Amino acid sequence: MITLEIPGRETIALEFLLVDVNGTLSDRGELIDGVEERLDELRTQLRVELLSADTFATLESISTRLSVPARIAATAEDKLAVLEELGAHRCVAVGNGSNDARILADAAVGIAVIGPEGVSSRALLACGVACRSIGEALDLLREPQMLAATLRP
Numbered sequence: 001m002i003t004l005e006i007p008g009r010e011t012i013a014l015e016f017l018l019v020d021v022n023g024t025l026s027d028r029g030e031l032i033d034g035v036e037e038r039l040d041e042l043r044t045q046l047r048v049e050l051l052s053a054d055t056f057a058t059l060e061s062i063s064t065r066l067s068v069p070a071r072i073a074a075t076a077e078d079k080l081a082v083l084e085e086l087g088a089h090r091c092v093a094v095g096n097g098s099n100d101a102r103i104l105a106d107a108a109v110g111i112a113v114i115g116p117e118g119v120s121s122r123a124l125l126a127c128g129v130a131c132r133s134i135g136e137a138l139d140l141l142r143e144p145q146m147l148a149a150t151l152r153p
Contacts, residue, residue: 001013001015002092002141003144004144004147004151005148006148006152006153007152007153008153012089013090014091014092014108014109014141015086016047016087016090016091017042017049017094017141018049018051018092018094019048019049019050019093020095020097021054021070022052022055022056022097023096023097023115023116023117024095024096024113024134025050026056026058026062029055029056029057031062031065031066032135035066035134035138036065036066038135039138043067043068046141048066048069049071050062050066050068051070051071051078051079051095052070052071052073052074053099075099076100079093079095079103080103080106082103088108090108091107091109092107092110093106093107093111094111094112094138095111095123096112096113096118096119096123097117097119098120098123100120100123100126101120101123101125102126104123104128109128109129110127110128110129111128111129111130111131111140112127112129113131113132113134113136113137115133115134
């Protein structure tokens with residue numbers, strides 16, 4: 001669990017990390033450098049799940065390589081169903097696409113990543129935090145004080 005103590009807000013207790021794959025964790029189906037090591041560290045604190053439309057048919061291999069579960073979730077509704085199942089108040093969501101916007105808005109913490117595919121304006125407007133890369137996004141979770149400072153009202 002990652003606990004975020006944010007002055008002026010309720011404490012947030014994060015248990016799940018939901019991550020989009022294409023354009024967020026991967027570039028054209030290839031895992032982005034540094035992701036594996038960062039997720040290895042975060043898995044000691046959060047239950048990580050991958051969500052993807054599996055555009056490049058690499059979801060299974062990425063899931064196996066990272067040793068984290070994955071679900072086919074192509075639409076915003078598919079991703080929202082996973083978020084609701086796990087409890088939005090316990091989740092941090094990371095993504096870049098229009099189909100990620102709803103979970104970025106509804107999760108306890110939503111992080112939009114400006115990745116190799118860019119970021120949709122809907123995702124950018126829906127998120128609580130925007131990062132220039134997946135590495136930066138995962139680093140914020142590895143250093144919760146930095147994330148709390150960014151989320152301070």
